Amino acid sequence: MYKALLVLPLLAGPLWAQERDFSKVEVTVTKVAGTVSVLHGAGGNIGVSVGEDGIVMVDTDYSPVAARIKAALAGLSTRPIRFIFNTHWHHDHTDGNEVFQQLAPIIAHDNLRKRLASGGSVIGRTMKPASEGALPTITFSDTASVHLNGEDIVAIHYPNAHTDGDSIVYFTQSNVIHLGDEFVTYGFPFVDLENGGSVKGMIAALKRVTERFPADVKVIPGHGPVSTLDDVKKLVQMMEETTAIVAEGMKKGRTVEQLKQEKVLGAYSKWSGEFITTDKWIEIVFNDLKGSK
Numbered sequence: 001m002y003k004a005l006l007v008l009p010l011l012a013g014p015l016w017a018q019e020r021d022f023s024k025v026e027v028t029v030t031k032v033a034g035t036v037s038v039l040h041g042a043g044g045n046i047g048v049s050v051g052e053d054g055i056v057m058v059d060t061d062y063s064p065v066a067a068r069i070k071a072a073l074a075g076l077s078t079r080p081i082r083f084i085f086n087t088h089w090h091h092d093h094t095d096g097n098e099v100f101q102q103l104a105p106i107i108a109h110d111n112l113r114k115r116l117a118s119g120g121s122v123i124g125r126t127m128k129p130a131s132e133g134a135l136p137t138i139t140f141s142d143t144a145s146v147h148l149n150g151e152d153i154v155a156i157h158y159p160n161a162h163t164d165g166d167s168i169v170y171f172t173q174s175n176v177i178h179l180g181d182e183f184v185t186y187g188f189p190f191v192d193l194e195n196g197g198s199v200k201g202m203i204a205a206l207k208r209v210t211e212r213f214p215a216d217v218k219v220i221p222g223h224g225p226v227s228t229l230d231d232v233k234k235l236v237q238m239m240e241e242t243t244a245i246v247a248e249g250m251k252k253g254r255t256v257e258q259l260k261q262e263k264v265l266g267a268y269s270k271w272s273g274e275f276i277t278t279d280k281w282i283e284i285v286f287n288d289l290k291g292s293k
């Protein structure tokens with residue numbers, strides 16, 4: 001059942017709430033390790049630390065499922081939400097901000113706040129500026145930490161990866177990391193070149209992640225089931241190999257349409273997903289290498 005739900009946000013793209021039917025979405029809770037659980041709802045995975053001090057939450061999903069998320073949280077703890085982190089500005093991770101910020105302050109990278117405030121375009125779709133209440137009240141440029149539930153919960157910014165306002169969140173004592181959309185399990189990843197994202201930057205960020213965290217850290221992806229650092233390494237390897245192939249084609253003067261017709265990434269078809277197909281991935285890598293937006 002969970003697998004079927006997983007496809008929906010991808011089909012709809014990460015951001016088009018108005019085209020979704022949220023009425024059938026169920027929010028499920030999976031224990032990860034230590035104080036940390038993950039809530040799977042309609043959009044990006046919500047990571048939570050639950051303990052004596054209350055709840056620390058990562059991302060807020062779409063607003064139409066906020067009541068169901070609140071109910072799931074109430075099943076975990078009667079204590080209040082204390083702080084909320086946002087991993088990046090995409091609406092499937094922040095649309096619930098206005099609802100949840102009535103309960104606790106939101107912390108995020110400076111650029112995330114700017115992008116939410118100004119709105120913009122994602123894959124050609126217009127994103128309206130977010131309301132004042134949805135904007136994070138606390139922002140940071142590099143890292144920010146919350147010390148609750150016997151846990152050092154550290155948000156770390158990686159520049160120009162999935163977007164230019166990404167943070168990952170490490171729950172130090174539980175040894176769990178929420179990677180936002182820097183790591184997803186739906187196949188080829190989405191890299192938001194229009195909003196400061198970069199394929200090279202995302203590879204660099206994920207490589208840093210695999211180097212700096214313990215080998216047995218549990219990984220909460222932006223979308224998909226709880227994963228491992230080995231899963232992250234496989235994604236990085238695919239990204240490096242496919243980037244090299246597209247770069248080679250460009251050196252020979254191929255256009256993006258020719259690369260698609262020649263099926264240069266044919267060997268990687270198992271990564272093709274509903275949201276990012278092989279052709280879409282060729283486009284993203286091509287445009288990234290070309291330096292165009």
Ligand SMILES: [Zn+2]
Nearest residue numbers: 014088090181
């Ligand atoms: Zn995203």
